[in-house]
Amino acid sequence: MSEMDILRVQNLVKYFPITGGILGKQIAKVHAVDDVTFSVKKGKTLGLVGESGCGKSTLGRTILRLIEPTSGNIFFDGKDITNISQKQLRPLRKEIQIVFQDPFASLNPRMSIREILSEPFEIHNLFPDKQERIHKVLSLLKEVGLSPEAIDRYPHEFSGGQRQRIGIARALSLNPKIIICDEPVSALDVSIQSQILNLMMDLRDKYHLSYIFIAHDLSVIEHISDEVAVMYLGKIVEYTSSENLYKHPIHPYTKALISSIPRHNVVEKREHQVIQGDLPSPIDPPSGCRFHTRCPFAKEICSKQIPELKNLGSEINSHLVACHFSNELKNNEIL
Numbered sequence: 001m002s003e004m005d006i007l008r009v010q011n012l013v014k015y016f017p018i019t020g021g022i023l024g025k026q027i028a029k030v031h032a033v034d035d036v037t038f039s040v041k042k043g044k045t046l047g048l049v050g051e052s053g054c055g056k057s058t059l060g061r062t063i064l065r066l067i068e069p070t071s072g073n074i075f076f077d078g079k080d081i082t083n084i085s086q087k088q089l090r091p092l093r094k095e096i097q098i099v100f101q102d103p104f105a106s107l108n109p110r111m112s113i114r115e116i117l118s119e120p121f122e123i124h125n126l127f128p129d130k131q132e133r134i135h136k137v138l139s140l141l142k143e144v145g146l147s148p149e150a151i152d153r154y155p156h157e158f159s160g161g162q163r164q165r166i167g168i169a170r171a172l173s174l175n176p177k178i179i180i181c182d183e184p185v186s187a188l189d190v191s192i193q194s195q196i197l198n199l200m201m202d203l204r205d206k207y208h209l210s211y212i213f214i215a216h217d218l219s220v221i222e223h224i225s226d227e228v229a230v231m232y233l234g235k236i237v238e239y240t241s242s243e244n245l246y247k248h249p250i251h252p253y254t255k256a257l258i259s260s261i262p263r264h265n266v267v268e269k270r271e272h273q274v275i276q277g278d279l280p281s282p283i284d285p286p287s288g289c290r291f292h293t294r295c296p297f298a299k300e301i302c303s304k305q306i307p308e309l310k311n312l313g314s315e316i317n318s319h320l321v322a323c324h325f326s327n328e329l330k331n332n333e334i335l
């Protein structure tokens with residue numbers, strides 16, 4: 001783990017057991033996250049993108065230790081937090097926060113905004129003085145662009161975008177170092193999405209925050225991400241700087257995702273690529289390369305051998321791609 005990193009996830013695996021029969025024996029497992037490695041730099045944003053069901057939320061929740069990993073390691077600020085007890089984890093909970101997709105579901109409808117934003121202080125015994133606590137809540141509201149009158153209102157009195165601002169204020173309240181943003185704008189109108197993204201970028205720069213920004217759509221994370229990891233069925237298939245990913249995507253899955261963003265016509269000589277077929281089941285993922293059943297370039301080897309995540313960039317680990325034909329694709333050779 002480099003000094004620049006706030007978080008490192010190493011060979012992380014999460015399988016959910018599926019049990020059956022009268023004895024409740026394990027009969028199968030969901031390969032939700034399968035050998036995933038990445039780092040998040042201090043003050044930077046890692047975008048994590050892929051279709052619904054590819055394991056993005058499981059990954060986010062495993063990092064928070066809301067779900068226990070099957071294997072692998074999670075390092076936070078240089079410390080291995082994979083196996084520490086919930087008691088040891090408690091002070092770290094302040095430093096790793098989450099913002100959810102649906103702000104309405106994540107805000108208790110019976111609590112006023114004052115109560116919602118005071119709750120983290122109560123849990124962590126901070127600002128016991130009432131006036132100080134109110135002052136802190138008001139400054140949080142200001143920080144996310146809400147007026148002081150919001151303090152005595154309830155979640156249903158706000159629009160979706162305003163509710164997400166409250167969710168962000170709550171995540172911000174304990175001065176975290178990293179925030180896991182689990183599709184925070186997916187439920188919002190496009191015009192509101194950019195307001196929330198701008199707010200999040202301003203807060204990141206002001207407080208030197210790091211984000212893991214989870215999305216199913218590459219267009220959403222383009223401006224906020226410094227680096228992007230593309231996931232397919234529990235595995236990272238491409239991982240590089242945001243600039244590289246959008247300008248020079250290599251993996252056929254990434255190319256197809258980008259070509260579906262109207263103004264990104266990266267697939268110069270080829271037709272707009274539509275990903276064929278449905279996402280296979282993570283209970284019984286395809287052998288070899290998991291994308292081979294939908295890949296327009298798949299050859300025999302692809303169903304037989306799992307492709308390694310190889311570096312194709314000029315610097316160490318600067319452009320990682322998991323494809324048997326990544327060199328050919330990089331050089332635009334016809335397959």
Ligand SMILES: Nc1ncnc2c1ncn2[C@@H]1O[C@H](COP(=O)(O)OP(=O)(O)OP(=O)(O)O)[C@@H](O)[C@H]1O
Pocket residue numbers: 016030031032050051052053054055056057058059216282
């Ligand atoms: N508690 C659980 N028990 C069993 N399977 C689970 C559990 N949680 C998630 N899964 C399965 O793990 C896989 C990955 O789910 P996950 O929610 O992480 O994907 P996702 O990419 O975040 O999708 P979405 O955008 O729909 O939330 C899915 O097949 C899902 O059904």
